[in-house]
Amino acid sequence: MRPILMKGHERPLTFLRYNRDGDLLFSCAKDHTPTVWYADNGDRLGTYRGHNGAVWSCDVSRDSARLITGSADQTAKLWEVSTGRELFSFRFDAPARSVEFSIGDALAVITTDNFMDHAPTVQVKRIAEDVEDQTEESALVITGIKGRINRAVWGPLNRTIITAGEDATIRIWDTETGKLLKESDKESGHQKTISSLSKSADWSHFITGSLDKSAKLWDTRTLTLIKTYVTERPVNAVDISPTHHTVVLGGGQDAMNVTMTDRRAGKFEAKFYHKILQEEIGGVKGHFGPINALAFNPDGRR
Numbered sequence: 001m002r003p004i005l006m007k008g009h010e011r012p013l014t015f016l017r018y019n020r021d022g023d024l025l026f027s028c029a030k031d032h033t034p035t036v037w038y039a040d041n042g043d044r045l046g047t048y049r050g051h052n053g054a055v056w057s058c059d060v061s062r063d064s065a066r067l068i069t070g071s072a073d074q075t076a077k078l079w080e081v082s083t084g085r086e087l088f089s090f091r092f093d094a095p096a097r098s099v100e101f102s103i104g105d106a107l108a109v110i111t112t113d114n115f116m117d118h119a120p121t122v123q124v125k126r127i128a129e130d131v132e133d134q135t136e137e138s139a140l141v142i143t144g145i146k147g148r149i150n151r152a153v154w155g156p157l158n159r160t161i162i163t164a165g166e167d168a169t170i171r172i173w174d175t176e177t178g179k180l181l182k183e184s185d186k187e188s189g190h191q192k193t194i195s196s197l198s199k200s201a202d203w204s205h206f207i208t209g210s211l212d213k214s215a216k217l218w219d220t221r222t223l224t225l226i227k228t229y230v231t232e233r234p235v236n237a238v239d240i241s242p243t244h245h246t247v248v249l250g251g252g253q254d255a256m257n258v259t260m261t262d263r264r265a266g267k268f269e270a271k272f273y274h275k276i277l278q279e280e281i282g283g284v285k286g287h288f289g290p291i292n293a294l295a296f297n298p299d300g301r302r
Helices: none
Strands: 013-018 024-029 035-038 044-047 055-060 066-071 075-080 086-091 096-101 107-112 121-126 138-142 149-154 160-165 171-174 180-183 194-199 205-210 214-219 225-230 235-240 246-251 270-274 280-284
Touching (some): 075 096, 149 194, 160 194, 214 246
Antiparallel strands (some): 024 035, 066 075, 066 096, 214 225, 246 270, 270 280
């Protein structure tokens, strides 16, 4: 494995996303400036300037024409990928945490944090083909979740939205009515904050990573627990290989949270597990701090 080191951000990274073709990599960080890189050699292609808070997540449309970003500055922004031009800004009463385009890119799901008197929400926005027609109006607003929602993603055929976050519960919602369809079992589910969630290439299953030092594989439709991967440190980031039977976990504890007695904490390598056998099959070292974000290239080779 030959590492490519990409330098450009000035604060910790928060999120990574490849485009569908795998030739571009988008990165978000606490330094307010989402960045796009050439995936094959790590050269920086450009930056998206306009946020004035940490950028927590991003997603890119299927044709790689548009980027959406969610930020602590209480906005989610739409960008033109090729020029870096800001197309539209969705304003909220709280930080925007998780963003994702639907299949077809006509909708976007955006979550907002609990902030001051505002409870966390999951909001669906219509994405207009012509920017002139774009509005801030929400097609759906889901409320009633306690604690921050760290990830919200679309289920198969845009029929459901899957959410996970601080209360350690995964929920599946109907996108037509906003009704809660299923939630994860307290016994078999995570016991601490769910930090990350990533879908398989065919959307039939997804993986969650948690601060309870485990990652879990779930069936997208039934929310049945399929596999559990146990590690010895909090999991901040997870992904499923699009081509092999492997999953990758990353994490580690911040130095400020490591006690003198917990000598094993603070290991900062990405660990690979066999998806079916649940066994650890390898690791990649290189980072000097916790891993916050992971993404497989769609070709499965990076």
